[in-house]
Amino acid sequence: MTKPSKARIRQSFERAASTYDSAAAVQRHICHDLIDRLPSGSVRYLLDAGCGTGYALPLLRRRFPQAHIVGLDLSPAMLRQVAEPCCRVAADLEHLPLAPASIDLFWSSLAVQWCDLPATLGEARRILKPGGTLALASLGPATFHELRQAFAGVDDYRHTLPFHSIEDIRRMAADAELAAISIEQYPQVACYADFKSLLRAVKAIGANQVGSGRRTSLMSRSAFQKAETAYETQRTPDGLPLTYDVITLIAHV
Secondary structure, eight states: OOOOOHHHHHHHHHHHTTTHHHHOHHHHHHHHHHHHHOOOOOOSEEEEETOTTOTHHHHHHHHSTTOEEEEEESOHHHHTTOOSOSEEEEOBTTBOOSOTTOEEEEEEESOGGGSOHHHHHHHHHHHEEEEEEEEEEEEOTTTTHHHHHHHTTTOSSOOSOOOOOHHHHHHHHHHTTOEEEEEEEEEEEEEESSHHHHHHHHHHTTTTOOOTTOOOSOOOHHHHHHHHHHHHTTOBTTBEEEEEEEEEEEEEO
């Protein structure tokens, strides 16, 4: 699967650092769900891989008050938004600057979809201690399917990232020698008053990078109106829906 370049991903999240928290309601729900799925146990060292602005860090500290926490993100601007005391590291999840067998819990909520997943899971396996736990939330193929449907009759550009299926993730975890305890899939839907608000929200969380096949010029007014009209056919009583196809994985070394 072709992902955006790391430079583009970093740039997108650098720009979104100041707006992310105001637009991340769905991301918060998914974060809390992943917290609730964590198994009990002692954690001395934990990594929030792709911590963003650090929303999960105080939640993880309350769950594991004795833990030493590392908050790691590709974007230095995101890390500057982190308020929770922790060790902040700007780095790539595919090349973690951490020692082998040094972490008890590898936690990642809605970050690995931007990465080469086999490489990321391999790095998680490398840094986890024997008996350590991996807990991650990613996104599946039905994510933003409403956007794809709305633009299907407008142009041939790609408007969403390519996402791995639950079967892909299960296989990749096994290939990385991670023993899956549970792997679940569920939809989380956000609703917006209008099409412009929906697109602004996607941009505000930095999710507007889709890699090769994307539109590289400004959308014409007529193309926008066609997509808007198509999206309106999907309106519900709560507004225009945007689906996050959430996949969670809990695994042990």
